[in-house]
Amino acid sequence: MSNIVHPVHSSVQLLSLYHDSLVSRVISRLPPNISRPTPTPHSRYTKYWTSHSSLYRKVAITLQMVQYTELLWEMIARRRGEKFRWRVVILIEAIKAICRLFLLRLTNSRPLVSPPLPERDVDPRSAEEEEGDWNGMQTPLSERSSDLSWTMPRTGLSLPCLPDVNDVSDFLISKVLTADDIKPPKTLLHRVTGQGQLAEILYILRPVAYALAMQRWNGNKRSWRPWLIGFGMEYGCRQLAKTDFRERLAGGLRGLTGLEREELRKRGWAMGWWFMRGALYENLTQPWLKDLTRKMRGKPLLDLVGSVVEDYEYLWDNYYFSTATL
Numbered sequence: 001m002s003n004i005v006h007p008v009h010s011s012v013q014l015l016s017l018y019h020d021s022l023v024s025r026v027i028s029r030l031p032p033n034i035s036r037p038t039p040t041p042h043s044r045y046t047k048y049w050t051s052h053s054s055l056y057r058k059v060a061i062t063l064q065m066v067q068y069t070e071l072l073w074e075m076i077a078r079r080r081g082e083k084f085r086w087r088v089v090i091l092i093e094a095i096k097a098i099c100r101l102f103l104l105r106l107t108n109s110r111p112l113v114s115p116p117l118p119e120r121d122v123d124p125r126s127a128e129e130e131e132g133d134w135n136g137m138q139t140p141l142s143e144r145s146s147d148l149s150w151t152m153p154r155t156g157l158s159l160p161c162l163p164d165v166n167d168v169s170d171f172l173i174s175k176v177l178t179a180d181d182i183k184p185p186k187t188l189l190h191r192v193t194g195q196g197q198l199a200e201i202l203y204i205l206r207p208v209a210y211a212l213a214m215q216r217w218n219g220n221k222r223s224w225r226p227w228l229i230g231f232g233m234e235y236g237c238r239q240l241a242k243t244d245f246r247e248r249l250a251g252g253l254r255g256l257t258g259l260e261r262e263e264l265r266k267r268g269w270a271m272g273w274w275f276m277r278g279a280l281y282e283n284l285t286q287p288w289l290k291d292l293t294r295k296m297r298g299k300p301l302l303d304l305v306g307s308v309v310e311d312y313e314y315l316w317d318n319y320y321f322s323t324a325t326l
Helices: 002-028 041-052 054-078 082-106 124-131 141-147 165-174 195-216 225-248 258-276 278-296 302-318
Strands: 149-151 158-160
Touching (some): 002 054, 041 054, 041 258, 054 082, 082 195, 195 225, 225 278, 258 278, 278 302
Antiparallel strands (some): 149 158
16 A cells, blocks of 8 residues: 555655745735735745755755655665665665755755745635635625725715724734844854854764664664664754854843744654654554554544554554654
């Protein structure tokens, strides 16, 4: 089943990457009088670099394409044996690391953001839902305009109704600018130097080191050495980066921009995937999941959840990239 699903999934991901570029291009060509969605700090930052550096854009697209297809390549390589599979895994991780090192260099030693390309600011379906009623039928324009106006009995002229107090408050709040809103996109991330730069480079190289360790001790899945190497590098990089922020920025961690806090939070949540990797998964998580799914069998709804978990267990048990986060 996975041999069919994942080629389709990779194709959809690549298609969505192309579709996002089309949506972004259309929004950029809208007339000035048409309101645009408020860009997020991540969108502002990545749009700046993709528009000012063609090399950044090419490298970022390459990185995204590799990430979207990495599991598919691993599945194909696995048919030729475990030895060939791990060679392909290490090659893919090396390509991604090289791309990220290029991005680090192109942004003048600024930390990486995930994803490196702008995300879609607005979902076209949301606009369609807002225009329609609950049953999918649109209210005629004449009816909508009459609901929002009052006709004066003597002159016959119409006056617009006063807006709701909550609408006014929401409108004013949406127009409030923060410090990040007025910063140039380039300065939404501070440059890293010294131990901060070292932490970022080690963070980029961590997947390569972990893949090499997994290949080295491939015969013993329960060995803790690959897991300790990978987790130790990622945790050490995180602590080193935090130390650099505390020492270098005014106010320490409170001096981080919104984008930096968001990226730090993403990396923190991504560390939860270490429960699904290596020795920790083989020795603790996997037995617990198997026991949990066994208890769910034969129970309404829970049986369905258990079957979904079992389907994912096959990926977690057999494929490296099923739990990759970088």
